[in-house]
Amino acid sequence: MMYEQQRLPHVQHHHQQSLKKKTTSYSYDMNKRNSQVEEEERLHIVDLSGMSLDSLPYPSLNLASICKLDLSNNNLQNIPESLTARLLNVVVLDVRSNQLRSLPNSIGCLSRLKILNVSGNLIEYLPKTIENCRALEELNANFNKLSLLPDTIGFELINLKKLSVNSNKLVCLPRSTSYLTALRVLDARLNCLRGLPEDLENLGNLETLNVSQNFQYLDTLPYSIGLLLSLVELDVSYNKIKCLPDSIGCLKKLQKLRVEGNPMVSPPAEVVEQGVHSVKEYLCQKMNSRHTNQSPPKKKSSWVGKLVKYGTFGGGSSKQREEREGFIMHHYHRNRTVEGLASPRYTGMGMFSPRRLFSPRNSFTN
Incomplete structure (x- = not known):
């Protein structure tokens, strides 16, 4: 009993010290959380869409406080470099349906930008500085006049999940596209694609691939398309493809496959009509048969x-x-x-x- 009485003050002191540390830590976390809430409250949404604007009244705007800027459905022909450079906290930038022929180089300053919509303009190229927007998760550049994308875009936009570039004049996708490892949706239909990058195996998260309606241009698919193990939807309709790669038979998650509008020879029409599972089975058997009958190399x-x-x-x-x-x-x-x-x-x-x-x-x- 005497021993316990001697130990009690020590235990109480230790408990008080521990409680003090926990209280200090909790107070620090609360202060940090409150500061984040205060910062978010200072940021706001600016909606200037559908106002027939030819220019922007940006001197009257507190640009650094904007988290979402909607300039869609206006008559803007350009966006000033100085305006974009000051949108330091913007997360969503929507400039679709204007008369833009280019984007400012200062767009590379938007380090927090996650969603960029530039569809429905007259843009012929994307500035290389867009690669600096490393937080970007969604890029919509549909319905423009793009003939190419920046060569190294895939090396830098490591967080990009959706890339939509349909209804342009793209002849090819850069080889670096195969390094967009976070990509889930790639929509490149209605272009002039002659082919796809050979090394697609790094796109392990890609779920939807649409390269339909490249009409007389696209006539083959790379063998590596069979390594897109997360692929659920594949649309290659209305091209000039005669043979699907045997490797497509390995796509276990593939549920939707569109191949109509092609002069298809392999698989034959009667197999295609039976659905995606029959197509995969046919291609898988063909691949196995080829490797079984292949003679050893000299x-x-x-x-x-x-x-x-x-x-x-x-x-x-x-x-x-x-x-x-x-x-x-x-x-x-x-x-x-x-x-x-x-x-x-x-x-x-x-x-x-x-x-x-x-x-x-x-x-x-x-």
Whole structure:
């Protein structure tokens, strides 16, 4: 009993100290939360849509306090650089249905921007600085005059979940598109696409892919489309596609497939009419049959020999090495170090991609 009485003051003191720490921590969390609430309360929505505006009354606006700016359905022909640069807290910017021919370079200052809608304008290109909007989750550039997208857009917009560029004049999608690893929806219908990037395997979260109505231009799909393991909807209708890649048979989550309007040979029409499950089964059987009947490669045709012959592993003549180095420097001139070429941005592309080297489509045979 005496021992317990001696220990009691110590226990009480320890409990008081612990309670004091918890109270201090709780007070700090509450102050932090209150400051965030106060900051959010200072931000507000500005809706100037449908007012037939030719210019913006931005000197009278507190631009830094805007979290959502709606300028849609007006007659704006340009957005001043100085205005965009001061929208430091904007999360949603809607400028659809205007007369814009370009976007300001200062759009790259919008570090908090998550949703950008520029559809229904006359925009011919997107500024490269848009890559600095790394918080961007949704980009809608439908119904413009885009003929290309920034080459490295996929390397920077790592949080982009939806990319809509339908009804433009796009001839191709940049190869960096395959690095939009967070992408869930890609809508590129009604363009002039000649093909899709070969390395699609990194788009592990892509659920919807629509490249329909590229009409006489799009005639093939990359074999890597079968590596889009999250794909639920695929629309390739109204193109010039004759054969679907066998790899589509591996898409276990695929539920909707549209292929009408193509001169389809494989799978045949009677299989297509039976639905997506019959199509997948047909392609899967075709793929298995092809690999089963494939004869083993001859020794002289081994892939190791081919790689050494063409200098891929550092072999080959000095002339071949010079040609290879010239090819690399031509395409990746901004990365003039070995480290640059070995970075994650480039090791998955083109001839640096192991999956492309060993895929059925790119196997080394005579």
